[in-house]
Amino acid sequence: MTSTPPHQSILDKPFVLDLFAGPGGLDVAGHRMGIPSLGLEWDRSACLTRYAAGLDTLHADVSAIRRDSFESLPPEINVLAGGPPCQTYSVAGRGAGRKALEDVKTLINELAAGASDEDIDKKLKALEARGGDPRTALVLEPLRYAIQATRSPNRGNRPFDVIVLEQVPAVAEVWRHYARALQERGLPDGTRYKVVVAVLATETYGVPQTRSRAVLMARREGLGAPSLPTPTHRAYEPREWKRRNGLPEARLRQPTLDEEPEADRENGDGRAPWRSMRDALGTPVGTHPGRGPFLVRSNYGSSGVPGRRGVRTDQQPATTVTGRISRFVVFEHLTDDIVYEGRRFSMNEAGMLQSFPPDYPWSGTAQSQQVGNAVPPLFGAHLLSAALDLPAPTPETLRKPWVPATEEQRAKLRSHGCGTADDCTARCPRPE
Template identity: 35%
Template sequence: MSRITKEESSPVGFRILDLFAGPGGLDVAAHVLGHEITGIEWDAGACATRGAAGMDTFKGDVRRYRAALFPRAQVLTGGPPCQTFTVAGHGAGRKALDQVLEYIERLRKAVEAEDQEWKEIFRTWRQISEELRRRELEAKKVRAAKSKVDELRTSKRRAVKDRLEQLGRSKDQVRKFLKDLRNPRSVDFAFDDELKGLLKEFIDLDDEHHRLREVLEGLGDERTGLVLQPLWWVIERSRRPGSEPYEAVILEQVRAVMPVWNAYAEVLTTLGYRTKTQLMHTEAFGVPQTRRRAVLMARLGETSPANELFADPLPEVPETHEQYQAKELSSTSPKARRAGTSASKRPREMWISMEKALENARKISPRKVHRRPHFTVISNYGTGGVPEERGQRDDNAPSATITGKVSRNRLVRKGSNEDLAEFDRFTHAEAGVLQTFPVEYPWCGNDVSQQIGNAVPPRLALHVLCRVLEPELSAAEAEARLEQAVSDLEAWKPAGPTKILGHRDLKGHPLAQTPPPAHS
């Protein structure tokens, strides 16, 4: 079940290639739906987890592979790293986003140009790649220079502290002076010539620090190029002579990436795909967690004019559960909204709480899910921009977004904020369950919390895969399909570990085999 085979996939199954595959959130969902899937992932920890889970995996940078190496892949999925788009302050996120959109526009024009030959499209991509490479090399030099400046700033700050202590300043006074150095031009050291000299040197270093940071923001980083990779793979399969286009494309990331997916959709439409971008609230799809994901879905258009199934844009993935609101008026409560649902549609279910999700998982694996009294989760993050005001969520509600810092969240007794004597942190298995991984998922390697936080919620992936890959199902058939898939997902267990592959393993791999001629 967990290994890709050399036999042809079933009539229902697809052969999927997953870029930036992570620990296997989309992969395990694909498996329970009967699809064959291969992932490409560079992180050693995620690869260790994938290997233990039996997920077919090539380790390495996606840029070291290319679409032509996997000619038998029918579906392309992935979630390229896009953290630069969410960087707060100084416009870094906006600059990175604008830069990516500019590159996508250049690719769109190359694809749409009349009588555009493949070599001209490839030339555009090569120019973009070379430009990104130059930016990366320049950014590397600037980061090295900034690191030296930051070391000197730290040294000067330490010298200021030492001098203040020599002058007999109290700890509180020293602490205030050092805090004021965040805006060094506002600091007054007129009472001591040595401090005045240190302050001038610190200001010069601070100015250089800000200048270099602005240069880095303009250059972007390697993730700018990574986010373009899925689009290029689709273009290559669609335009390269002798290649066949992917039958479907599914991409997901944080909500800040939606403008990128919208720009992608314009290019994919030109390439003959029906597309849909959708901001999905995970709790509205049965995930016991509030999280918003930007999803791009595309399906290759039907060539037969008599078949109107693929004539229009793809429909949205329908929500099956209520969206969570921490403070709801009685008139807009989940019960009230369900009562007003149209009789022609099945009423949405209540969102799933942490308590219910963990209870269900404990029935499957009592040894991996602890039995606790009712609890409140106190987040590692502040709320409203105030670090001291930690976000809180009771166990009868969905979890807040699971991040790479989930292991730092504290669990206290509900209603009293009294520390639990034991089990005051989520285990890896429990955090995985809140991300809708099977409770028996074999988390391995380094920084497991980060793996879990970055993963695609498998239950969300079930909904998207079903909608995009099985559009012919009726509403009742899709409902039954998802119900069975959710049950299979919860009960999933690894069949055994698999070897992590590299470039040398491409020869003979099922997705790397050249497809037989159409007439054979």
């Protein structure tokens, strides 16, 4: 057990290095919690969003930073976070994902045993030459960063104190293998961690969306064992909701004064009701005008059944917000018995369904992909709070409209992140 007083972080001054930082989900959480962060992000448009939001950023290849300029990172960074790309670990298809998983497990063991970067890179190139996906290497980067910290003169060879990783549920087996390496074998210098791994539902933490994430939380030995964040909201049970309420199409209306919404019914567990799309979008806030009753039809299979389109009313949480969120069809109320196809979700609304603050300054291209790929900030805040022994956040933590960076602030951030105030430079990664 740690002797840290309640509501005081286990670290005096937490400072997060966010690998594969995207448009800023985890950094937004840290910002609202008063925790500084530095995000590393490869995608140019995601970096433009981050600069506009005022988030400290390096437009960089995560692997290149580790290899070539790790010593330039702030030495006071003590929390490592990230969600590396996951496409190569899907268990679907003809087994390529499972084969990649076995390759990754072997390389995790070799890294923990002290294999050199050169040996690991040679094996990764050999895997790629045999038809492997080059992105397979990226899931190793958090472990390689953790090891590199112990070999960094700029840091005094000091390991990261806390590690927080998240990705889609298919990556849970990778995180479990990480956990075994960090706990049982430890890093090559002998540093060991206490680790917990689980698959969590984001709606149980107040995110107005059903989305499952595989998470790993680790603390360096001596800082106490980490605990998963305690759910603050009830889980959404679609079958139970439909049993009580019928088909979604029958619910395109405002509840009457004597009607108790399904989400508000008490079941005695002490948790708040899950948050619906109406909770997130119904009320005007910032430049968001609010939305009346609506139905949403997603354009991809639901419940794991290809070709089956999920339909939900605004009184339910959103389905998982993906890069296709801009294609979701929204039907709005016209009269008591007529509906019509209304305007689709704006990027501001899509971000709010991910729990981003209203008026977050989405920038660049492929904005819906940025939204869909991001860590839900409220969920990220729960992960950081649990990892650092801080009070759990509430949805209100992220309801205040975001104030974008000034042009001067944006130029300064881009000068640091890209090399000039208004453009990328030769040090920035190229799309190819």
